[in-house]
Amino acid sequence: MPQYLLSVWFDEPYDDDVDLSTPETQRQMAQTAELNAEMERAGAWVFVAGLRPASSATVVRAAGGDVSMTDGPYAETKEQMGGLWVIEAADLDAALDWAAKAATVCGRPIEVRPTHA
Amino acid sequence: MPDLAEIFRGEAGRCTATLIRVLGDIDLAEDAVAEAFAIAAEQWPTTGVPPNPGGWITTTARNHAIDRLRRESTRTDRHLAALRLETDDMQPDHDPELDALDGFVDVVPDDQLRLMFLCCHPALATDAQVALTLRLLGGLDTPEIARAFVVPAPTLAQRIVRAKRKLRDNHAPYRVPHAAELPERLHAVLATIYLIYTEGHTATTGDSLTRVDLSREAIRLARVLTELMPDEPEAVGLLALTLLSEARRPARTAPDGSMIRLADQDRTQWDRMLISEGHTLVRACLRRDQPGPFQIQAAIAAVHADATTAAATDWSQIVALYDQLYAMRPNAVIALNRAVAIGEMRGAAAGLDALDSLDVTLLQDYQPYHAARADLLARAGPRDAALAAYDRAIELTANPTERRFLDRQRKAAADRTKASAADEESTS
Numbered sequence: 001m002p003q004y005l006l007s008v009w010f011d012e013p014y015d016d017d018v019d020l021s022t023p024e025t026q027r028q029m030a031q032t033a034e035l036n037a038e039m040e041r042a043g044a045w046v047f048v049a050g051l052r053p054a055s056s057a058t059v060v061r062a063a064g065g066d067v068s069m070t071d072g073p074y075a076e077t078k079e080q081m082g083g084l085w086v087i088e089a090a091d092l093d094a095a096l097d098w099a100a101k102a103a104t105v106c107g108r109p110i111e112v113r114p115t116h117a
Numbered sequence: 118m119p120d121l122a123e124i125f126r127g128e129a130g131r132c133t134a135t136l137i138r139v140l141g142d143i144d145l146a147e148d149a150v151a152e153a154f155a156i157a158a159e160q161w162p163t164t165g166v167p168p169n170p171g172g173w174i175t176t177t178a179r180n181h182a183i184d185r186l187r188r189e190s191t192r193t194d195r196h197l198a199a200l201r202l203e204t205d206d207m208q209p210d211h212d213p214e215l216d217a218l219d220g221f222v223d224v225v226p227d228d229q230l231r232l233m234f235l236c237c238h239p240a241l242a243t244d245a246q247v248a249l250t251l252r253l254l255g256g257l258d259t260p261e262i263a264r265a266f267v268v269p270a271p272t273l274a275q276r277i278v279r280a281k282r283k284l285r286d287n288h289a290p291y292r293v294p295h296a297a298e299l300p301e302r303l304h305a306v307l308a309t310i311y312l313i314y315t316e317g318h319t320a321t322t323g324d325s326l327t328r329v330d331l332s333r334e335a336i337r338l339a340r341v342l343t344e345l346m347p348d349e350p351e352a353v354g355l356l357a358l359t360l361l362s363e364a365r366r367p368a369r370t371a372p373d374g375s376m377i378r379l380a381d382q383d384r385t386q387w388d389r390m391l392i393s394e395g396h397t398l399v400r401a402c403l404r405r406d407q408p409g410p411f412q413i414q415a416a417i418a419a420v421h422a423d424a425t426t427a428a429a430t431d432w433s434q435i436v437a438l439y440d441q442l443y444a445m446r447p448n449a450v451i452a453l454n455r456a457v458a459i460g461e462m463r464g465a466a467a468g469l470d471a472l473d474s475l476d477v478t479l480l481q482d483y484q485p486y487h488a489a490r491a492d493l494l495a496r497a498g499p500r501d502a503a504l505a506a507y508d509r510a511i512e513l514t515a516n517p518t519e520r521r522f523l524d525r526q527r528k529a530a531a532d533r534t535k536a537s538a539a540d541e542e543s544t545s
Contacts (some may be wrong), residue, residue, distance in 0.1 A: 002288045091290040092240060093298070114242075114287045 001088040003046060003115040004095040006081040008106050010054075017053055018082075044098060046086040054080040069080060082108070086115075089093040121158055123145075128171040129256025129343075134228035135175050137235075138291060140182055143281050149185075153178035171389070229254065230345045231291050235339075237305040238289055245280035246309045247316075252277055254341075255334045261296050265331050266316065307411060310338045314359045318366075326379070332366070335359055350405050353410030357398035361418035364391035367535050376522040380427040390424045413442045432462035449479045465497035484513035488523060495530040505528050 018025055032048075039045035057072030073080060085102060089095040094107045095112055129150060136146035153174045167173040236249040244266075251257045251265075263273040285290075294302040317331025339356040344354050368382035371453040377383075399419045402412040419440045439455035452475050460468020472490055480486035492507035507527035514520040 004287075090237040090239075090288075092284075093290050093294075095287075096240070112287075 001091065002095075002117060003088050004098075005054055005085060005111075005113045005115065006083050006087060006095075006102050007069075007084040007111045008102070009079055009114070010082040011079045011108045011109070011113060016055070018050075021059050028106060035101055035105050038101075039079045039085070039098065044087045044089055044094075048083075050083040051081060121154075121161065124157075124166070124170050125154055126256050128174055130232070130254035131171055131229055132175045132178060132231035133253050133256070136182065137179050137232060137253075138228050139179055141286070141291075143543060145182055145186075146178075146255070149178035149182035150174065153199070155322070156181075163301060172473055226345060227293060230293050233306050233342065234294055234302055235289060235291055236286060237302075237309045238284065239302070239305050240287065240289070241280050241283065243309070245276055245283075246305070247312055248273060248276050250281045250309050250338070251331075251334065254338060256301075257330075257334070261330075286300050303349060303351065306342065307351055309381045310335050310342065311355060311359070312410070313338070314362070332359070332363055336363060336539055350402050350407045351411045352411040353398050354402055354409060357395045357402065357415035358411055358418055360391045360398070361395035361415060361422055364388040364395065364422060370518070372473065375516055375520050375525075378522075379421065382427075384427075386426060387422065395419060397421065408441065408445075410442060410446050413438050413445070417442075430461065438460050449475060450483070450485075453480065453486055453489060457493075460489075460493050465493045468493045482513060483511055487513060491523075491526070491530070495526070495533070500530060500533070 020026070020029070027051055036045060054073040057073045057074070059070045059072045061068050061070075083106070085096055085098075089097065089098060090110075092114075095114075099110045099112045118366060132150045135271050136149050137143055138442070140146050140149065156177060157170070157174060161167075186453065191355055194434075229387070232254055233250070236253055237246045241249065247266075248262055251262045252259065252437045259274045259277065260270045265271040266273070293299075313331055314335035317333070317335060336356070336359045339359050341351070343349075343356050364387050365379070365382060367388060368384065368386040369377055371377055395415065396419055399412070399415050401406070402415065417435055420431055420434050434459045436455065439458055443451045443455055453472070456468055456471035459471045469490075472493060479487070487506050487510035491503050491510055494500075494503035494506055504527060507523060507530060511523045511527065514523060
């Protein structure tokens with residue numbers, strides 16, 4: 001069955017941890033848990049994770065046997081990934097249906113990207 | 118000997134649509150159909166055209182595709198497994214075993230519908246939807262589409278390749294959308310066909326005002342869609358709208374190629390056959406009473422077609438239809454057209470009032486806004502403002518024919534300024 005990455009995008013700077021105590025994030029977390037359960041029941045769920053802020057990232061490069069590390073994130077853009085699902089779906093339309101639910105739950109844009117088969 | 122190009126144009130979309138289902142891959146299907154047409158071009162001049170040319174092409178294409186897959190059997194698994202489009206029924210053709218493909222080619226009318234929804238999948242950008250629709254359903258080749266849209270052929274070729282790859286990489290399903298998602302998906306198809314029509318109707322660039330090929334192709338696609346989905350009133354509305362617009366085409370351009378406005382057109386040149394077909398469709402929509410944006414626009418076109426002279430136009434009915442359209446789609450362009458209609462119904466000053474009450478932030482770079490405003494100002498406003506509006510409209514016009522028209526209008530407005538200045542001098 002094809003797999004898709006559903007990534008959650010923050011389009012404001014994501015440098016500090018999300019405040020988990022606000023009613024808004026509490027509600028989002030509860031709804032995300034419900035969606036995860038729904039995905040599991042449907043056999044679509046493979047993996048889910050919320051990410052720490054982009055400022056916590058480190059970039060590692062390997063070139064000619066040398067490994068170097070720099071402060072991240074890699075993409076120096078305002079938009080940063082804040083979380084992700086990997087799902088299995090029969091086809092693109094089924095994946096887009098899950099993405100629509102994910103976008104509703106997170107209140108953020110979701111990018112849908114297929115993996116290599 | 119009938120025109121092979123004509124047969125190709127009529128049959129290519131249907132054949133490709135069926136072959137995509139049978140082979141599960143767009144590129145394989147396209148190659149197979151092209152090969153079958155090449156064989157037809159070789160054989161038909163001596164053997165004559167078979168009674169069912171589309172069936173002949175489809176079966177020949179299928180057989181050759183299977184032969185080729187057998188010859189290149191190492192590629193077969195890759196093609197049939199990894200590159201397959203997902204079909205959620207049609208299981209016999211879904212079997213990766215080549216032998217299962219040997220069954221007879223069942224031409225399903227739904228195939229073309231599936232292909233329309235695939236080409237207009239909302240995951241694709243609009244320009245990719247248009248290019249893919251013309252290529253796969255219209256049977257136009259890449260240079261033809263590139264010329265029609267005035268983009269370099271390599272750019273267009275890449276656009277098509279990327280769109281096909283995206284559908285394939287994403288396992289886009291080859292099916293007619295389910296009822297729940299149908300309205301939105303159908304709208305994407307209708308919008309794409311209408312975009313093709315309008316591109317043919319007024320080319321955004323290029324030196325000929327109308328591009329018959331694109332308009333005709335859009336009408337053909339709208340016709341196919343209404344045959345396949347006779348119960349979708351918006352599809353019927355789209356067909357009616359394109360027919361009624363197309364009816365005016367002979368009157369839209371003067372012998373020197375310049376543009377003639379609706380108000381100034383010789384209405385005896387309008388195509389009565391197209392108008393009559395359009396009217397019949399609009400009446401059927403009215404009886405069905407499930408109005409939608411395309412049906413209302415078709416009704417507006419029908420009111421224009423009813424008027425034997427511009428002065429006889431029932432503008433109050435047109436304003437009422439724009440009100441209904443705006444209630445459904447509250448956007449600035451519809452509001453602009455409504456203001457123009459009010460200008461016709463109650464005079465240019467009332468039209469200007471309606472125009473000035475709009476939120477124009479979205480219209481600042483919209484050529485028709487400045488052209489309409491210039492026209493109303495020339496009739497009822499300060500003339501300097503009219504000239505400035507003409508200048509802005511001309512600046513925003515890419516079509517040379519339309520630009521010449523606006524140049525003439527501006528000159529007339531400027532001459533009136535001089536004449537009235539002279540009047541004022543003589544009276545003072």
